[in-house]
Amino acid sequence: MNRAIVLSRHPKGKVLESDFKLDERPIDSCDQGYFRTKNLWISLDAGFRHWMAEGAGDNYLPGMQIGDPVQGVVIGEVVESNNIEYPVGSIVNARTAWEEISVLNGTDLCTKLSPSEGVPLHLYLSTLGLTGMTAWVGMHRVGHPKSGETVVVSAAGGAVGTVAGQLAKAAGCKVIGLTSTRDKADWLETEVGYDIVIDRETRPNLDMTLREVAPEGIDLFFDNVGGNVLDTAMGQLREGARLVLSGAISEYEGPVEAISNSYELVTKRARMEGFMVTDYVQDFPMILDDLGNRLAEGTLRSFEQTYEGLSETPRAFCDMMHGASRGKCLVKLD
């Protein structure tokens, strides 16, 4: 039997652990062209919350259905194979589900990993995985930070945010992060390397605080949050600013907040651009090399919070969504 975390109901508002349940189900057959993986790590990604909602589904992914294993990205080891490209013993990274065993055919963002010696496997879901790629693509393909510029990153303490902030710092920028609590802000300043971090707990007036810490205005806004946070940043741009839309987590669990500062894009000759990391797969080997080199040199640090066992996955996901985790949130399977 396979064990999986399935959706027990569509989350409404804040996702709850009770929106999920552990289920046992027969293992799918491993037909010609397919291979079976024993999953080792599960990545918890905020973006998937969007496709958990009732009626969700779009050009990018289908909406999740009640009773189905929850979609997610995993690292697994091939234990049975009827696909010559993925022999037994291969390590793969794939978009599949929160489950112990997957039966795959090599599609759906499936890649065979060649882990470098001494590099822990889970890094290929965090800084060396889609998380790190997202930060790198958003920063260097869309945002183009220049030395001396002021960069602001929202959800700075999360998986993408911790990498994005370090990349901007390495580019010689003044880097300002936004997060929930003072405790997390202190950690971001002392451990992750942000110059200044504004927390909602002690500095709830973001507009005023941003003006205090960045009176020169914002050159690059790397946005994971959307809504009021994006609108506030839009009101404080410098000429030629870039707004990198990575995500809009404030909208995944709450009402969409109106944008009122869009005319600022005109007068500041600013550029706002959304991106999906999966559109840059051809660049992944080069980005992987760059991120790997930075990690090896010690100019980039990877931050993870790990939970143990499949049954912890709902808690890990809720913690990640609600700011209780730091860096990349992962589940290690038995």
Ligand SMILES: NC(=O)c1ccc[n+]([C@@H]2O[C@H](COP(=O)([O-])OP(=O)(O)OC[C@H]3O[C@@H](n4cnc5c(N)ncnc54)[C@H](OP(=O)(O)O)[C@@H]3O)[C@@H](O)[C@H]2O)c1
């Ligand atoms: N474009 C792409 O291709 C792509 C790919 C991957 C991820 N993403 C996006 O990247 C963003 C981060 O994803 P992730 O997986 O790395 O998650 P994450 O940042 O590790 O976790 C999400 C964090 O967002 C913050 N947050 C939650 N609700 C918020 C709200 N209402 N207002 C402000 N902050 C809030 C929380 O931290 P605090 O403690 O700071 O509140 C939470 O820990 C998401 O928007 C996701 O959709 C984009």
